[in-house]
Amino acid sequence: MKKHINKFFVIALIFLAYACGQQGDEVELKKRELEGYKKEAASLKLKIQDLEAEIAHLDPEFGKSQRKSVLISTLKPRKGGFEHYVEVTGSVLSKRNVNISAEVSGRIQEIVAIEGMSVKKGEVLAIVDAEAVNRNLDEVEKQLELARTVFEKQERLWNQQIGTEIQYLEAKNRKETLEKSLAALELQKDRTTVTAPFDGTVEQVMVRVGELVQPGSPIANFIGSSDLFIEGEVSERYVGILKKGDVVNVKFPSLGTELETKITAVGGVIDPNNRTFKIEAFLPRGENIKPNMVSVIRVKDYENSEAVSVPTHLLLQDNEGEYLFTIEDETAHKTYVTRGKTYQGRTEIVEGLTGEELLVDKGFREVGDNFRVSIAQN
Structure with a gap:
């Protein structure tokens, strides 16, 4: 009886090994078959893309219809006052x-x-x-x-x-x-x-x-606690722009306060070491303002009451110049512009925009010229 059981066990093992071998061969076969289909699909995809590009070149309307739209948000240029300031670090000093x-x-x-x-x-x-x-x-x-x-x-x-x-x-x-x-x-x-x-x-x-x-x-x-003034060093490229009597804004970072005053003196000598000249501004007596306190002097050097300005980060550049994307008929268009001055994240556009355009905001790096776009609803 024991011999019959052993024989049956051996026969079961042989059958199981045979079945596993057959199953393994079948899996390998299917893997090879899948790999072949993938290669055919990749080759076919390339052929489709090449053919679409050729047709789009011959028929631009076909290219627009085939291209997937990019989801974006939009904004309009800002029309109105634009100001530019020179910012220099100053120090509170005393004539006494x-x-x-x-x-x-x-x-x-x-x-x-x-x-x-x-x-x-x-x-x-x-x-x-x-x-x-x-x-x-x-x-x-x-x-x-x-x-x-x-x-x-x-x-x-x-x-x-x-x-x-x-x-x-x-x-x-x-x-x-x-x-x-x-x-x-x-x-x-x-x-x-x-x-x-x-x-x-x-x-x-x-x-x-x-x-x-x-x-x-x-x-x-x-x-002395009186006769305080602020002294700052300004780059020589502003020679002739800053004059005695100009109104300046002074901010004290340590106090979190600001005040307006006037330039009382403009240096007549350029420091050869850092190519700057000194300016002095009168400082009204303040309870918490101390000599040697650090300040930031802002001097307005440019103003345009009818400027067109855009967020600076929207400006891109290629070999032809600087541009941004405008929207027309749900299509993005590359619009070349000439920039003016930049201040606090905004840039004045002196040529290329009227201020009535619709600009690509979020998603501006994902679009290209003549790309179809979908405008996200707020």
Whole structure:
């Protein structure tokens, strides 16, 4: 019984292997047959395309009817005002940017100023030791007291016609000389106290307590809060275009604010390193505007109230020039144009458009000359 089962199992395996072999051959045959059809289809497709191109060349209407339409959106050129601006980076400066220096010799006794501190005119910034000046003051005051006494006595004698004129004049000269010396010392004492010459901000403190200073030694860098202006560098190709008195728009990116002002000065020298010249614009006093703040200066250099303009990205170019696609009878046409100035994504068209055309917007890179189009509905 066991031998019969084994024989049956072997026969089943042989039959299964034969069936699989037959099935594999059939699959390979069908694959080869499919590959052949694909090659025939590709060859036939090329023949169809070539034949369609030949017929379209002989009969353009046939070409239009056979071409699939491209889905697009449209827009019209903008008619009206077009402005162009020159944009340059500027910096807020102050005409009152000064180094405050010591006027007397001595050691720094006290520093009141702190970097970044806003002060009013006359407020104390630093104090220089006045000990030497005080000693001289005491000595001169004593000498002056004596000189005044001598002069008063000499004057009484002179009025009584006693003594000589020389004695009287010497006593008078001595008194007056000491009075002038005392006034000079008092002025010198006042100058040991360093004060703010105008309203402003302490930008930098350059000395420390105990440091010895001489007349002219810088103590602090001080920037006035008034008389601010904006300075920018403009390319030399705008020489003659920008003039004193021109209105400019100034934007402060850090503040997010804008204002209008006028050009107050135009440089007369071109910087040989970057081929630019400087312009200055008056800056009205602003609460948050600080010296050295970065700004963007916009100067209008062109304006056309009857311009025709289009989005700049719609302009394409080939060997014949720049063009864009216009729509007529559901067909795209290549229309060559002459561009003017470009500003903020729009370009003025000075020749080639009237402003009444319908332009291809979305899908403009998928169309070609004489392509059929379908306009998407908004």
